[in-house]
Amino acid sequence: MRDDRAAAYAGGAAALLFVASLAIFWPGYLQYDSLVQYQQALSGTYDDWHPPIMAHLWSLFGPSGQGPMAVLQLGGYWLGFGALAAALAASGRGRAAALLIGVAVWPPLLGWQPVVLKDTQMLGALLAGLGLIGWWRLRGRRVPRAVWSLVALLFGYAMLVRANAVFAVVPLCVMLLRRRGGMPSLRQAGVGAGATLVAILAVIALASPINHDLFAAARSGVERTQPIYDLAGIAVRSGDPAIGIPAPAISRLAARTCVRPYFWDPLGEPTRCEAEVAPLREAPPGVLYGRLALAAVRHPWSYAAHRLAHLNSTWRWLVPYRWPGAAPPEANEPNRLGLAAPGGAALAWQRLATLLVETPLGWPVLWVVLALVALPRALRGSDPASRLAAALLVSALALEMSFGVLSIASDLRYHLWPMAATAIGWIMLGRWRVPRAGLAAVALVVLAGGTARLLLPAPPQTYRGMLG
Structure with missing residues (x-):
């Protein structure tokens, strides 16, 4: 009974924070990409430069601005964190539940979530699906088929709303569907990697007919x-x-x-x-x-x-201080549609986030190292929390490694899912015993990154300045 009450408290805290987030950040932020998508949603004419599924979804709300989409992505965000926190509390891990809520309110992460973009839509959808799975599995229960159907819709949307999300979602699903926990053998790892690659290629092949035929998006090049x-x-x-x-x-x-x-x-x-x-x-x-x-x-x-x-x-490792593209926006993209931005409380929050993204916790490279350090322990575990952590860490690393081959921009928003997934994975594992090699890797990343920020010349702080 005590654990049920703790779960209710954790879920209630997430619900209250969702309402508070809406109150602070209403009606959400618009950047250049989101403004283009909103105009497509209003006109009914779509192209594939931006995900047509997001513009189609936005069109269902008519000329109501960014508010409905901000509600959806903030709702998915807090549903995911809230369900996971409640499940941890129900299993007697109250401190872990509190830490999870703390991750959710971390300003650089929460500050990006009211920005209506494909990246935050992806994060909201993935967290909502993850939360639904975690609610059942962390309490030692089977996930109902109806819930799996909803998770499939959420994960499918995430892959269509962000082109490279396939590198996060497919490995996540492969790991979630593993029948057994524990460190896989070389043969099992090979089979899993092969199945993952085949599934990724299949999803990539299906994306074009879905976008161009089903959603009637014109080819933009x-x-x-x-x-x-x-x-x-x-x-x-x-x-x-x-x-x-x-x-x-x-x-x-x-x-x-x-x-x-x-x-x-x-x-x-x-x-x-x-x-x-x-x-x-x-x-x-x-x-x-x-x-x-x-x-x-x-x-x-x-x-x-x-x-x-x-x-x-x-x-964002060996780069100058204030490398652009990290801080969440403080205002909307200028527009003639009368779309207002959030007020003074949101501005104060975003300015705090701007300070915090310059710390090592705002560097994606540190989260890559943290994921690598935690993965062996997660793979060795066979309990529900360890298996969920392993799935999250593999998903985070797979997406981050894909940037080595498929990436053309450096915005922090592209790394929101790996950062959140790694933080959740660490909390799931608990008992943070970091091997000396891991501590050395973290120290190296922080020391080298901090030195670069002290010595390298300051970069331009405008888009035109970065163009040269």
Whole structure:
């Protein structure tokens, strides 16, 4: 009875914090991407640069602004954290439940959740599905089929609303569906990795007909951005015009620093570098990826240097202080639709978040190390909490590792799920005994990252400044 009361308290606290979040952050924030999607939702004309499923969902609410979508994603966020906290409290782990609520109110994490974006939609959907599973499993009960159906809808939405979410969701599902806990054998690990890869490729293959046929989204050419970014990066480092960029254009790309670790955007700006990569834009996406594979084989060091520079940028490790794109917004994207931003209490919260994202806990690279440190212990465990932790840590690491190959920008919002999943995984495990190698890795990351922030010159704080 005492545990039931503790579960009710934990769930009630999450419900109250959901209401408080709505009161503080109403009606939510809009950035450039979300404003474009809202305009598509109003017009009924969609393209695939942004996820059409999100714009279609938004269209159901009519011209009511960002409020309904903010409610949905904040609702999923607090449902997930609340259900997990209540389940932990019901199993006698009250301190773990309190820690979980503490993670949910951490300003950099909560400060991003009222921003209506595909990343926060993904986070809300995944947390809601995870919470439903955890509510049953952490109490030692089977998840009902009806709940699995709802989880499938939430996870499916997450994969359609964020293109690279497949690298998080499929490994998560594979781990959740494991029949046995404990450290897998090499054969079991191989079978699991193979099944994961096949499922990822299947989901990627299905995404195009769903977006273009089912949701009637026009093709924008977004699928060309990744190979163009990587081909330009290889060309600048190798100077090889056989990649598909003429030698004079390669020289101009280098002179204008068009290839930047932070993001691909200069290559898409007409006034900056778009003309230099124009020959690549004419090729079909399949041809571009074929060229990229060939170029990576011919110039492996150039490709590796390009991708590692970007990975360092998006993981926010050896970067200057106040590397842009980390802090949640304090205002809306300027618009003529009369869409208001949250008030003074939200502004104070976001300014606190801006300070906290500059600490090591705001660096995705630290969460990668923490996930790696905790994973062996999670895999060894066979209890429900350890199995759930293992699924979360594998999901977080799979998504983070995918950024080494498929990523063109460095915004912190791309890492919200891995950060949240890793924090939840650690809490699920409890008894934090970190091996010396793990402590050394954490110390190295913090020391090197802090030194870089002290010594490297300050970056521009505007989009135009980062374009160069």
